[in-house]
Amino acid sequence: MSTDVIVSHFLAIFFTMIGVHYTCRSLGLRKRTGVSHIHYGAAVSKSWFVRWVFNLFRLLILAVTVARVFYPNVDAYLGVFPALYTPVVLWTGIGLLLCSFGLIDYVHSYMHTDWRSGIDADGKAQLLTQGPFRYCRNPLFAGVYIGQIGLFLALPSLFTLACLIIGAGMIAIQTRLEEAALRRTFGQAYERYCERAPRWFPRFGKAMGPGWQD
Known part of the structure; x- marks a missing residue:
């Protein structure tokens, strides 16, 4: 079986299981706690807009990855980059997707x-x-970023490049909205936390130094 076929099947199964996993997790948490753990925000607000853009692209990615298994000619409409469509690049993308899933699940x-x-x-x-x-302050979003890069490398195309660029923009907006909400809620405690923990990538020397505990 060729790398191309293995990777296309992997992507279809991976994104199907992602959808099943998070749907079941959300339902289970709601059943256990009695409240929804998914918040869209007020209608037509920035947070609401970001949520629906993500929902749209999740559905598109799932539909495209599943369709490729049954209709390989779909690639002709995705704008695949032939220069990047090599086993090394594809397997690197798979590796990043697995790292992303592992980090997010943890x-x-x-x-x-x-x-x-x-x-x-x-x-x-x-x-x-x-x-x-x-x-770092946003390990979940950092994991999503890694996954978006992994998807682009596992299926290097104009479609996944658009997913990467738009997804990164939406995450940046949502991150600032959530951090602003945390500042309003926790005040100085959150400001002190921001001084020690970077937004995205660890500064291990500082983060692991003495005096971390509040």
Whole structure:
């Protein structure tokens, strides 16, 4: 079986299972806690807009990756970059997708019932500064970034490049909205946390130094 066929099947299965995993997780948390852990925000707000853009692209990615298994000619409409369509690049993309999933799943497990998707207007979320949050303020979004790069490399095309660029922009907007909400809720405690933990990528020397605990 060629690398191309293996990777196309992997992508279809991977994104199908991602959808199943997060749908079931969200339903299970709601059943356990009695509240929804997914927050869209007010209609037509920035947070609402970002959520729906993500939903649209998730559906498009799932539809495209599944369609490629049954109709390989779909690639002709995706604007594939032949120079990047090599086994090394494709396998690198698969590796990044797996790393992304592992990081995101770990952070979700660490957060447990504190996990929220979007801004919790009820203010019930607590400020997490330990575990993966010790090294950066947004480990979940960092994992999504890694996954977006992985998707582009596993299917190098104009379609996945658009997904990468638009997705990165949406994450940047949502990150600033969520950090602004945390500043309003936690005030100086969050400001002190920001001084120690970078937004995206760890500064290990500083993050692991003494005096981290509040």
